[in-house]
Amino acid sequence: MSPELRCRACNAVVSDTFVDLGSSPLSNSYLRETDLDAMEPTYPLHARVCRECFLVQLPAFETPERIFGEHYPYFSSFSDTWLDHCRTYAQEVVGALDLGARSFVVEVASNDGYLLQYFAQRRIPVRGIEPAANVASAARKRGIPTDTVFLGAETAQRFVEEYGPADVVVANNVIAHVPNLHDFVQGLAVLLKRDGVLTVEFPHVLQLMEHVQFDTIYHEHFSYFGLMSAETVLPAHGLRVFDVQELATHGGSLRLWICRRESSRKETERVSTLRTRERSYGLLDMSRYAEFSSRVRLAKRDLLRYVIDTVEAGKRIAGYGAAAKGNTLLNYCGIRADMIEYVMDRNPEKIGRWLPGSRIPVVAPTVGRERRPDVLLILPWNIRNEVIAQLDDLRREGTRFVVAVPRVAVVA
Numbered sequence: 001m002s003p004e005l006r007c008r009a010c011n012a013v014v015s016d017t018f019v020d021l022g023s024s025p026l027s028n029s030y031l032r033e034t035d036l037d038a039m040e041p042t043y044p045l046h047a048r049v050c051r052e053c054f055l056v057q058l059p060a061f062e063t064p065e066r067i068f069g070e071h072y073p074y075f076s077s078f079s080d081t082w083l084d085h086c087r088t089y090a091q092e093v094v095g096a097l098d099l100g101a102r103s104f105v106v107e108v109a110s111n112d113g114y115l116l117q118y119f120a121q122r123r124i125p126v127r128g129i130e131p132a133a134n135v136a137s138a139a140r141k142r143g144i145p146t147d148t149v150f151l152g153a154e155t156a157q158r159f160v161e162e163y164g165p166a167d168v169v170v171a172n173n174v175i176a177h178v179p180n181l182h183d184f185v186q187g188l189a190v191l192l193k194r195d196g197v198l199t200v201e202f203p204h205v206l207q208l209m210e211h212v213q214f215d216t217i218y219h220e221h222f223s224y225f226g227l228m229s230a231e232t233v234l235p236a237h238g239l240r241v242f243d244v245q246e247l248a249t250h251g252g253s254l255r256l257w258i259c260r261r262e263s264s265r266k267e268t269e270r271v272s273t274l275r276t277r278e279r280s281y282g283l284l285d286m287s288r289y290a291e292f293s294s295r296v297r298l299a300k301r302d303l304l305r306y307v308i309d310t311v312e313a314g315k316r317i318a319g320y321g322a323a324a325k326g327n328t329l330l331n332y333c334g335i336r337a338d339m340i341e342y343v344m345d346r347n348p349e350k351i352g353r354w355l356p357g358s359r360i361p362v363v364a365p366t367v368g369r370e371r372r373p374d375v376l377l378i379l380p381w382n383i384r385n386e387v388i389a390q391l392d393d394l395r396r397e398g399t400r401f402v403v404a405v406p407r408v409a410v411v412a
């Protein structure tokens, strides 16, 4: 009998299955050649949903230090779509909050400085907080001051003593990756000036459910929020949502605009409208969550059928994008190098390695395109247009571009 799981947000006992994706290695543990003869640790990838606050979640099996330690290979700057999103965001925030040379912008999980650079270019003082040492050092090299720590109540306190509180605190695509949720949110609250604004982005669980994006579930992604489940976490830290935007990033994300409870900022109509939509979709209804598993199994059989038929017809399949999403998909479906020969990726940290679990080799696009695959499975379906544009020569020579989620579809 496993020990009982407690909800990360409300501490209720969590026992209801959202989806069980079997056992899988950590998504970002790309293998070196010397690892190929060794055992590979795997962990259950079994997402649950809390009956009390409806937070979809995975338990943490590894410490954040091990997951996001020294050599976390993710560099945000490698996706053009993502950089466009960040540039637009910076422009919007600077305008909406009238930021200038006396303001202070802090980003948590600032990665290689991909976002803060757009504030720095406007001479707005910035500072990043980034726990992965190799990534933080890349940020400093491009002139973005960055502290290498994990954010929590205590580290936030020390940060504020040294640099002062921030007018804007940015926490984009990080809150879902934090095992100790309350300590982290308390840290965000500590960083904030009295009338400061915090913006938080995360993939919307409603989109995950509606579009069967089960491949966005991986071990490093602990919490799957909606507006309402996120709102259950904030009051304990004196915070509230005053506005919300729906974004196209990561298959559909939310950007919450958050202030202190006592702030004079008025809650916009968009907040109540989205609450209503979440309620009518069924995010407060356990039966809605219960139906997700069967839709995921259907997607798996659909992909396997396509891959087997394609290989049996004598065609060769390659993948694009050595990202976490692809690893969940391939490992859950049991697809290995005997079906997908290799995966192309632009990130030099991943080239020359093997995907965890499936052990499919990762090659540079220059190498992969020369082998002229018949089918290219785009694993990060959210950047499909970018991939299609980048590999247009392959498309013109007859390679078919395919995505697997929510169902197999030829996209170019």
Ligand SMILES: [Zn+2]
Residues within 6 Å of the ligand: 007, 008, 009, 010, 011, 012, 050, 051, 052, 053, 054, 055
């Ligand atoms: Zn809960």
